[in-house]
Amino acid sequence: MVDVYIASDNIISSLGFTSSENFLNCKEGKSGIMLTSDTKLSQTQIQASYINWSNITDAFGKISDNTLYTKVEKLFILSITDALKQTDINISDNKTLLILSTTKGNIELLEPDNNINIDRKRLKLWEMANLIQKHFHLVNEPIVVSHACVSGLSAIILATRLIKSGQYDNVIVSGGDILTEFIISGFQSFKAISPNPCKPFDIARDGITLGEGCGTVILTSNPALIKENEKIKVLSGATSNDANHISGPSRTGDGLFYAIDSTLKEAEVSNANKIGFISAHGTATSYNDEMESKAFTLAGLTEIPVNSLKGYFGHTLGAAGIIESIISIHALKNDTLIPTMGFENLGVTEKINVISKVEEKTLNTCLKTASGFGGCNAAVYYSK
């Protein structure tokens, strides 16, 4: 049986340009969410988690020409570059694969005034992925996972399965999405955006806060590439569907329960109380958080400490599963529970154990979950 390890990782978000910077900011209770009145993004002022783009331009200028790449392409390239710097995997052999996860990729190219020099064919996600592949001189044709808000976790699950099956030794998994008028106006038309920074699982929660970012994890079957005290494994993972409604989550939580149940069975977890913590999706919409509380109850996980990281990063869509996995992995390595920013009083029907303050505690495993439009759910289980 092949084990799958995390060789290295990177996060680029409103909270910093490396994983450790992002983790530290979460631990210190800093949020990247702020009020903005950029009319290119929204007709009205909104709360959102923005990347500092002038810093991206500066950093990207050192490795390539800023005018030849779109915003999200720059994020992918910078994030993968940083993750590759921290590991010795062989990227030029045919046992290394690139998987990208994104919901809307280069959707900003629909706007004729944006990136006038860039070929519109890069609206096609596979064209965008080929460009990233060429930048890193990777041999294999890349794969793109575009599966709403579970894209990031689905990409990690797919990568893990492809390594376990022996087809690849290393998979670079990178997830990114940027804030655009397209995405913001869509969520506004759903009346889903909170006027305040989001409050996951709270009684006063009233909607999501959007964010942008990119996260990269490099997975490998080669334990020799990882320092002994830093070994984190991807033990198992699964996806599922609610079969309920294209935009409304299940009222029972059974879909997410199936994904969690399949994930824990694959990892042969006999006692659920051994799970160190759960990093939930926790978007802070009324229905999502309620659904998750029901799924965790169905799975017998009400005692397990649970957080949502949306209060730090906002909802970063195709990047969310990866960014939030990385924070969770660093929480494991540091034996630290990260609280749910924005949470004060439990506001879901089921009595789940939401983390409200930083706590140092021996942690061996964690469960990451996500759910999204189209009724999709995903879960991944990490361990030391």
Add this chain to the structure above:
Amino acid sequence: MVEKTYISGYCIIRNNSVLLNGETIFTCENSTEYNDFIKTAFRNQQNPYPKFFKMDNLSKLAFLTNVVMLKNSNIKEYKENEIAIIIQNASSSLDTDIDYFDTIKDKTKYYPNPSIFVYTLPNIMIGEICIRNGFKGENMLLISQKFNPSLLITMANDLLNNCKAKCCIAGWVEYEKKQEDKILQSPVYDSFLCLIQKKESGDTNIELNIENINKIYKNKA
């Protein structure tokens, strides 16, 4: 030891025709617009579902392909969480992305439309199939330049051999918008879904391998 798996049925929709297991079961004249073709083909199935008409072009295509593909199948033998769906395409939801963008591009006529926005994710087509049939198993939506049968086979076999699913609906569902600037005069669509399982059950029982799947996808069986 990897066990053999089989394609127990498949459906193709392209060129204004619907084919079940290689046989044409419905066809419209070449000049028929996609919208009329897909609706007429759906009505021809005698399987009323008013929500079908609310779907975008891509979801309609996947939905109808699945309805036809499962017609004579043994899918009812499986539990809700044992049925997986893996779909690939090239253009994601770009057809509907452009339609949604049309509702926001003119600032004097700025009416973001939620019923279009919800279809700006390609996995919604999987969601529509799951809702109609109550399927709650594994889901995956992948984008690639061309139909990639090798990846599809690896993924489906992985699910079936590792007890993640007992059967898998898998294939390629692509819809590309007709463009004003004459690159594409008419929409390009191409849909292929098959049912994969370990059992030899169903009409076709073709052993799942690249050669066979390519043959039936190209309809040269």
Add this chain to the structure above:
Amino acid sequence: METLIKELKEEIINELNLEDLTPDDIDAEAPLFGDGLGLDSIDALSLIVILEKKYGLKIENPDDGKQIFFSIRTIAEYIKANKK
């Protein structure tokens, strides 16, 4: 009022893609959601867009929609009372 009701029925059939329905099939008094016409949460949001686009009426709080969108007649009454 009756002209407005007919116009609304046509608009709703068209915008919500209620294929196979004609204005005469919709009872102006019957509930639009649940057992009546069977509309869902996305349709409710689309009705908000129709009111804004066609009649210049903004509904900020989706909860207000519950009374306004009870039936075709309640929508017509709301439009009549609020249209400038």
